[in-house]
Amino acid sequence: MQNITLTIARQTYLSAFANRATLIFTLLLGFALCLATYVGWQNFRTQNQQRVHYKKVVRAQWLAKPDKHPHRMAHYGYLAFREKHELSFFDFGIESFAGVSIFLEAHKQNTVNFSEAGFSNGMLRFGEISVAMVLQLLVPLLIVFLGYSSISAERESGTLKIILCQKVNWRKLLWGKSIGIISVCLSIFIPLILLTILLWASLSDWQVSVDSALRLIILILSYCVYFFIVTAVTVLVSAFQHSSKASLTILLACWILFIVIIPRITQSIGAKVYPSPSKIEFADAVAHDIHKQGDSHDPNDKHYASIKDSLLHAYHVDDVKKLPFNYGGYIMAEGEKITATIYNAHQHKLNETFAKQNRITALAGLLDPFLSLKQISMALTASDFETFIDFQRQAEDYRYQLAQQMNKLQIDKISNVTPGEHDKPLSISKSNWAQQPDFNYMFSTVGDVITREALALISLIMWLSCTLLLLQYAPRWIKTI
Amino acid sequence: MRKNTYNLEFKLFLSGSTAWIGIAILLITGFAGLYFGKSFIDNQHSVIKKASILQTENTLKNVEHFGKDIGLVFFHNKFSMANLPGNWAGFAIGQRDVNPYLISATMLALEGQIYDTDITNPVTLLSGNMDISFVFLYLFPLVIIAFTYNLISELKEFGIWSVLRAQTNHIIAVIWQKLLVRLVSILFTALILLTTAVLYLNIKLDTTLFTITLLLLLYLGFWFALSFCIISLGKSSNYNASALIAIWVLICIVIPAALNLVLIRQYPIPEALQNVINQREGYHEKWDMPKEVTMKPFFAHYPQLRKFPFPSDKSFSWFWYYGMQQMGDDQAIKSKKAMENKLDARQHFTKVAALFFPTIQTQLMLNEMAGTDLSAHLQFQESYRKYHEQVRLHFYPAIFLEQDIHRTNLKDIGLKQFIPQKKSNLNGLLSIAVITLLLIAMSLFNFRKARLIR
Numbered sequence: 001m002q003n004i005t006l007t008i009a010r011q012t013y014l015s016a017f018a019n020r021a022t023l024i025f026t027l028l029l030g031f032a033l034c035l036a037t038y039v040g041w042q043n044f045r046t047q048n049q050q051r052v053h054y055k056k057v058v059r060a061q062w063l064a065k066p067d068k069h070p071h072r073m074a075h076y077g078y079l080a081f082r083e084k085h086e087l088s089f090f091d092f093g094i095e096s097f098a099g100v101s102i103f104l105e106a107h108k109q110n111t112v113n114f115s116e117a118g119f120s121n122g123m124l125r126f127g128e129i130s131v132a133m134v135l136q137l138l139v140p141l142l143i144v145f146l147g148y149s150s151i152s153a154e155r156e157s158g159t160l161k162i163i164l165c166q167k168v169n170w171r172k173l174l175w176g177k178s179i180g181i182i183s184v185c186l187s188i189f190i191p192l193i194l195l196t197i198l199l200w201a202s203l204s205d206w207q208v209s210v211d212s213a214l215r216l217i218i219l220i221l222s223y224c225v226y227f228f229i230v231t232a233v234t235v236l237v238s239a240f241q242h243s244s245k246a247s248l249t250i251l252l253a254c255w256i257l258f259i260v261i262i263p264r265i266t267q268s269i270g271a272k273v274y275p276s277p278s279k280i281e282f283a284d285a286v287a288h289d290i291h292k293q294g295d296s297h298d299p300n301d302k303h304y305a306s307i308k309d310s311l312l313h314a315y316h317v318d319d320v321k322k323l324p325f326n327y328g329g330y331i332m333a334e335g336e337k338i339t340a341t342i343y344n345a346h347q348h349k350l351n352e353t354f355a356k357q358n359r360i361t362a363l364a365g366l367l368d369p370f371l372s373l374k375q376i377s378m379a380l381t382a383s384d385f386e387t388f389i390d391f392q393r394q395a396e397d398y399r400y401q402l403a404q405q406m407n408k409l410q411i412d413k414i415s416n417v418t419p420g421e422h423d424k425p426l427s428i429s430k431s432n433w434a435q436q437p438d439f440n441y442m443f444s445t446v447g448d449v450i451t452r453e454a455l456a457l458i459s460l461i462m463w464l465s466c467t468l469l470l471l472q473y474a475p476r477w478i479k480t481i
Numbered sequence: 482m483r484k485n486t487y488n489l490e491f492k493l494f495l496s497g498s499t500a501w502i503g504i505a506i507l508l509i510t511g512f513a514g515l516y517f518g519k520s521f522i523d524n525q526h527s528v529i530k531k532a533s534i535l536q537t538e539n540t541l542k543n544v545e546h547f548g549k550d551i552g553l554v555f556f557h558n559k560f561s562m563a564n565l566p567g568n569w570a571g572f573a574i575g576q577r578d579v580n581p582y583l584i585s586a587t588m589l590a591l592e593g594q595i596y597d598t599d600i601t602n603p604v605t606l607l608s609g610n611m612d613i614s615f616v617f618l619y620l621f622p623l624v625i626i627a628f629t630y631n632l633i634s635e636l637k638e639f640g641i642w643s644v645l646r647a648q649t650n651h652i653i654a655v656i657w658q659k660l661l662v663r664l665v666s667i668l669f670t671a672l673i674l675l676t677t678a679v680l681y682l683n684i685k686l687d688t689t690l691f692t693i694t695l696l697l698l699l700y701l702g703f704w705f706a707l708s709f710c711i712i713s714l715g716k717s718s719n720y721n722a723s724a725l726i727a728i729w730v731l732i733c734i735v736i737p738a739a740l741n742l743v744l745i746r747q748y749p750i751p752e753a754l755q756n757v758i759n760q761r762e763g764y765h766e767k768w769d770m771p772k773e774v775t776m777k778p779f780f781a782h783y784p785q786l787r788k789f790p791f792p793s794d795k796s797f798s799w800f801w802y803y804g805m806q807q808m809g810d811d812q813a814i815k816s817k818k819a820m821e822n823k824l825d826a827r828q829h830f831t832k833v834a835a836l837f838f839p840t841i842q843t844q845l846m847l848n849e850m851a852g853t854d855l856s857a858h859l860q861f862q863e864s865y866r867k868y869h870e871q872v873r874l875h876f877y878p879a880i881f882l883e884q885d886i887h888r889t890n891l892k893d894i895g896l897k898q899f900i901p902q903k904k905s906n907l908n909g910l911l912s913i914a915v916i917t918l919l920l921i922a923m924s925l926f927n928f929r930k931a932r933l934i935r
Contacts, residue, residue: 039742050751066769076765094603111598114753117579121831121855122848125609126737245718252726267608268517278528279600354602385604421795
């Protein structure tokens with residue numbers, strides 16, 4: 001039994017390459033893939049080098065600041081750059097649509113600016129050529145071209161009856177054709193995987209981490225499963241359709257529907273059903289809540305007046321200037337805490353809204369394996385929405401920590417007596433600046449990624465099982481003639 | 482007689498399911514596109530309305546809170562400008578989802594504020610908008626392919642071709658009739674959608690409408706010509722379908738994506754990051770320097786402000802502070818200019834590339850005429866820069882003289898509005914027309930050749 005399946009597979013494989021059009025298309029695809037890999041890798045290097053370079057500049061400038069008032073440093077702030085994961089040369093994901101740099105300063109949460117999309121005059125919107133794009137979009141198209149007539153052509157030419165009269169049964173025929181077509185894909189995919197591993201290793205300076213290795217393995221497996229699903233569906237459609245023409249039409253229509261139309265529609269619906277606020281609405285809501293809590297700028301504010309009273313009471317003094325620490329710093333630390341808590345609550349709600357918008361696409365992934373694979377691929381290469389949100393979160397934590405560190409320096413080291421307007425401003429030694437560590441983004445672990453993307457993984461596994469079952473049991477419904 | 486055959490041809494075409502499914506898909510997605518486009522723009526309008534209310538509200542709040550110190554009021558008070566979406570923006574959303582349509586900045590260094598983005602979901606940006614320009618750009622070609630790929634091959638595959646050849650000398654006329662019937666159906670669908678768009682989006686009947694209609698008709702004509710060119714090779718239906726879809730994928734996705742990659746590679750913009758750093762250093766380093774370092778270049782920039790007394794003996798003054806902020810902008814001029822040059826180079830590259838690819842050309846022209854492209858956004862930024870400068874020059878004297886805030890007209894300053902200027906560039910139409918004519922010529926040549934052989 002095995003032998004016949006393999007014979008059919010080999011036959012399919014060889015005849016695919018005997019066809020000049022297929023050969024040319026496959027070679028072109030292989031070429032496109034190599035190009036995409038190489039350019040993706042180069043882009044990764046230049047962009048990441050830029051970011052690492054400016055990260056170093058920012059650090060050096062921070063450390064070189066002279067003696068000054070810590071609150072000046074809090075306003076001088078820090079610039080954080082979103083570093084890329086070494087696997088992101090494989091899949092660009094939302095990279096180009098997400099900002100790159102964020103200015104972190106006291107009292108104020110800024111946006112992540114300078115996305116590639118902001119510098120584009122629209123060509124970017126056609127899509128981006130990356131290894132993932134070629135594998136997700138073009139390889140399925142190759143599979144369709146290879147497989148649409150795999151069985152229907154045999155039926156049309158009358159050879160199907162002859163084949164099935166011999167030792168071949170439907171199951172072996174379906175498996176044989178599927179394996180043959182997948183082998184064609186793998187003959188492009190396997191060299192590509194090797195190239196990817198090589199480039200990935202070189203990007204990690206030949207010191208690959210277990211985490212990344214695991215990511216890559218799951219990534220490769222997911223793509224294999226995706227190719228299998230597409231192949232099985234193609235062969236099945238070809239088996240069920242009477243003419244190759246009908247089979248081709250259906251498969252191409254599916255390709256367009258699943259890959260071009262559905263992703264756009266689901267995301268548009270998501271954005272429509274769960275509207276997100278604009279920046280001014282968001283800022284206004286935050287300001288409103290802060291105002292309710294207390295306004296540190298308002299000397300008559302109740303919240304801060306009560307803090308002042310309790311401090312005066314606890315230290316048995318009648319004026320804040322007599323407190324043993326810097327009162328201004330204390331109030332600012334309190335203000336920062338309140339505003340940051342409120343801001344984070346709003347940011348959390350906003351992220352939830354975005355997650356809801358994306359969930360419609362995620363659910364559509366149950367019907368559209370392309371969407372599930374895309375999600376898995378982006379998550380594993382850390383070029384997905386969650387990674388971006390996580391960057392924002394870590395940057396905000398860093399901002400808060402920086403502001404509070406400076407407030408602490410002010411509380412501990414700055415005199416409580418404000419100098420006159422002609423006096424030299426108060427300052428502390430520059431040696432304090434080094435206490436503030438550099439900003440380093442930490443990627444999530446592969447375990448977290450998998451838990452996060454459980455839905456997409458399940459959907460892909462579900463599709464795999466369905467197609468496996470169909471290959472095994474569909475023959476009873478297929479008509480030979 | 483001739484009219485009669487056209488009628489029959491129409492009946493034949495419309496009796497098949499392909500025609501109705503194709504037209505239905507276009508109409509449904511087209512209406513959906515209009516709906517999504519309109520609601521996107523309506524949302525921007527309502528946000529702009531809120532922004533206008535908030536501008537006044539926040540100004541009053543700032544005056545109330547910080548009114549005793551005029552310098553502090555302007556430290557906090559933001560001045561906003563909105564990029565109003567035109568009616569066409571609902572037709573082609575373009576880059577309006579990526580670029581902010583509201584710029585709000587204080588009088589402090591502008592370079593640190595003008596690039597702030599709006600709150601967006603990057604996943605939505607990545608999938609792209611489901612507006613009607615998407616339907617015209619991507620789906621119409623697919624339906625054209627579906628309508629035409631088997632125009633000749635089907636006749637052969639059903640054995641009608643030889644009968645036809647035996648019966649008529651005007652086989653090209655027969656083919657032409659079939660093609661015309663499909664062309665008319667597609668154009669009719671396109672016109673229904675355009676008319677709906679005009680009514681639904683309140684589009685004015687002006688030259689923009691004329692140009693866009695012409696552009697879309699030309700674009701559809703291009704796809705017909707391309708399709709005809711492939712089917713004129715006389716290959717099988719399956720070959721035609723595969724080839725046409727492959728071409729569609731190539732010019733709608735792969736080639737623009739590849740060109741974009743070249744663009745990013747050729748013109749990277751590290752200047753953007755450099756600009757942020759320059760601005761930040763340019764301002765902050767002045768705190769630790771003697772005041773002349775700030776004030777000399779400041780007075781060189783604004784000689785007219787020299788007449789205001791500078792309190793050089795005070796350790797802090799708003800005069801100095803705003804001077805330092807100005808230095809942030811002034812020291813970022815070079816990197817800003819470099820960034821602008823890179824963006825110009827990118828625009829130029831895209832324009833040249835678009836000449837050869839009608840898909841890119843159509844998209845660029847649609848966005849350009851809808852005022853939703855990058856250049857509209859850059860115009861908006863430029864206009865904001867001018868406004869910011871006006872605001873600075875208007876309020877600097879009051880701040881430097883430490884006037885009472887109530888003596889200024891700050892409270893009267895509302896939300897500024899910006900409307901992008903439309904440029905229509907007819908070269909683009911010409912390039913599509915030339916490509917289309919070339920394809921028609923090629924197909925006629927193919928067709929004659931094929932006919933002579935058989």
